[in-house]
Amino acid sequence: MTPSTKLPEKTGRRKINTDDPRFRIKPYQQIASACTGGIITSLIMTPLDVVKTRIQTQQKLLLSNKCFLYCNGLMDHLCPCGPNSAPLKNHLHLNGTIDAFIKISRSEGVKALWSGLGPTLVSALPSTVIYFVAYEQIRRHTKDFHNKHLGGTDMPLYVPLFAGVSSRIFAVTMVSPLELIRTKMQSQKMTYKEMTNAVRTMIQADGALVLFKGLPPTIYRDVPFSGIYWSCYEALKWYYQVTDPTFGFSFTAGAVAGSVAATITTPFDLIKTYQQIEFGEQVIYTDKPRPNIPIKTTSERLKEVYRLHGFRGLFAGLLPRLAKVAPACAVMISSFEYGKSFFYKLNVQRYNENHM
Template structure:
């Protein structure tokens, strides 16, 4: 017998909660996301004297000079669509896979390895569905609205890429994107284990539901762990998807070779500072809103 749910199925409840969380997070943190992406496609050599804060400031000034303050919200439509679709699909498949594994094994609590595998499978399915949205987002983020290559919006970007580059164009960066599934898998494994540990160590008789601050701390900790571990794949994916780089990359291994040769290992971590600044509040917002909505759906399930 299936558990009570608000929308008729528990996985759908989680999907809707994920979509709501993604909407709030994306609308709040769009400017930081755009600056991070601009820094990732900066393939100029990294000098020892250059500072991340200085490069970030120059990027902000460049965006303002080109498009004004509105420039920080360029690419909002594909960014919002991509995040809402990704989080909705991810939470749907992640919870569906967890439920399947629990039924097959008869376990009520899954192991870290099972959480890791479930998150990786959900991430791969989500990436296959949403890669075209990320290609459009990356190109809109890395070009001025006055550029000849500029897309007017999500649909114009999708149709333009398909018309000029075919299906392959819509799936540029898919390989590093699939490699990046490890990011979500590591994050969710860490998050689930931290949540399980926190619930286990609560005093007897205490309310089993965690508070917003606890969710924030666990979300931030798991995100930092995953971000530092897997950040290079994000740079690779952005370079392969973008049209704003000065170097032409012919596939993943060619990109790895050229980035290392031209920029050293530091090239694989460009934009990490703004990314950490962006993902921490973004992750905290996403998980607090997600857990709050999930709790509301559980409390009002039919």
């Protein structure tokens, strides 16, 4: 048995089985754990991303009808960039991260560091819940199928890999049209009737698939990231023989797994950023959609970046990405695992009370 083949279920300091049918965590408990993790991650990561976004956008004051992309660890968000865009109305000259924290807090109040938190929670929580609950359900059913038909009680490494890939595909496909509609409504302050007409126009011009136009680059980046992340995380639990991870272990393992996955998928993240910004400028942040505008494929963009900037160009922005992804993954998975542990112990307590 090696780390690359088997992940034992009942080894280590805490010899429990969270998949025991008697104490198994219910879907609504998984939802509660995912919601808690999502909220905590948003609260911690949003100020960091607000500062990063302000610093980046101060270099684009002369650009109009453009947009930029930011992510607070849970979701990507397109914003218009120009003199009238929200981050630039009360422009401050910022000289680094610490200076930005101080100036924004003094001039706009501490609450400004959490600007955009509401839309983030409304948009990111459903996606986060779908993703984590889907992962838990797919992982459990895949593991049960493996144990039933192939025997044994261990969990092969392909189980978290398959569950991570499948859950991410399901989550991003579910929310992709909603994200497009939400972003367009926010960018142009549309009513629901105006949004309906705009969506109808877009569908008539480009077909129903226009609602999923940003889906392929998202899948190219997020699906490999998810598969690598969960495989690394479960492998770390196997290596250190942990079945009921503490908050500290989950935090560290989540940061490590997130860093590995982020590093490997950075070229796809780079291309996804290009394509989302281009799509935002062509469709979202315009009064009328402009159909039949050719958009380069992911492979074409990768070849172009490699030709112009070499291998290093494919990993541009790696350090800032790690600085964002690693803590976000650490906070999210440790909060989620802590919630699962809480509900597991609660289920054990209830079971014992009912069978005394």
